[in-house]
Amino acid sequence: MKINSEVIARTALRLLDDVGLDGLTMRLIAQDLGVRAPTLYWHIKNKQELLDAMATLVYVEAAERLEPPRDGSAWEDWLADWARQLRQAMLSHRDGARVLAGTYVNHETVHRAVELNLRTLRDAGFTLSEAARGFPAVLHYTIGHTIEEQAHTSAAYGDDNPYTPERLAAMVDAERFPLTAQASSDLLGMDGDTGFEYGLRIVVLGLRAAKQERERG
Amino acid sequence: MKINSEVIARTALRLLDDVGLDGLTMRLIAQDLGVRAPTLYWHIKNKQELLDAMATLVYVEAAERLEPPRDGSAWEDWLADWARQLRQAMLSHRDGARVLAGTYVNHETVHRAVELNLRTLRDAGFTLSEAARGFPAVLHYTIGHTIEEQAHTSAAYGDDNPYTPERLAAMVDAERFPLTAQASSDLLGMDGDTGFEYGLRIVVLGLRAAKQERERG
DNA sequence: TAGAGTCCCTAACACCGTTAGATACGGCGG
């Protein structure tokens, strides 16, 4: 297969699932491509640029399936689905959120997604300014949640992950922090999906409430 | 000054502001302490443990000033202030959000903060379960926003930061993405505070809306 | 056929986190 920057990024993304972000070295990627490490520098400027390209691939993976809302479907559902797709794209790669976080992706597919977000919200009665300031909130929540989620389930801990619900629950002093102890199952015992959905609902409800407050003046 | 793990973490945190996370090496930290790198390993297990200790310091910095809400003050304001303090603690160190993200901090001060969050929300009429599932949403939004914010203003780019509003605005094709182009000042021209406050308001409004929906049944 | 451009190589550099093993220094029991 012909080597170019996108092929390198795809290979790196595949290897990422095996070795994790810390184990992803230029030499390993090169080996997988049947080539020596310095060769990669013919195609990419440096490792950071490679990481950016990987982030772009993940982002595009989430954005390319995005379609305008069908007639009659609620903007709340459409927006929540977009957040779910983004989260799934990150979850589908080990350390995916860490790769994505803080990488401003510049790709046509992403511009399309932004435009679609703005149009959908504006068509639903938001002002353009509300839409432009509001939908990043969904984005930031989604990224923040997924980073935390992936960090806690990280395979990097091997067999002694300190984030098991039991371990964490054992740490809080039930005398001094009674509510924390009482709520530990809600705080820690939730699987990622449930926790994400709860917060996502809050953000979407918040967007609706902000719009209504403006409409009422 | 006597060296111990906390002194090392404090030193590392101070150096972080000068050199950034990627420039923070064990040898540099040791030099600043008037010591050689291997000496650090007498006091800490490895670099990851040091990073965890640094994250703990930042987190505690935000949490230790936290006080119960004064009588009569609204839970919305109290919760928003807590988020602002956390954000300020991250912003007060270069790459602070990256250091914090994904590090589950286990420290008494943080337990206290969690307990205080739960109590405040429950006293305001939330169920304990609502509080336990709801306040992480604020946390995740805050972390997500601040990571993105710090990445875009990162000094790592030197003089050619690609995230200036002008550069980004120039990238979008106004013909194909008219709303994006039109909203570019709202999307990009905002300073971090304004954008953060807008999203924070949305999350808080969302919590209130979720509570009201339950109360109405 | 000469030259230019493309793509890959070997060799090496500077630096990284980390370990092994020796060395100094203090207090304490005999």
Next chain:
DNA sequence: CCGCCGTATCTAACGGTGTTAGGGACTCTA
């Protein structure tokens, strides 16, 4: 006073990292 033990530091080094320099081979084109 001596010898010992725990504490805290050192030097030397290992295997690894991202990255650069410079040299070949191959292909296309004039």
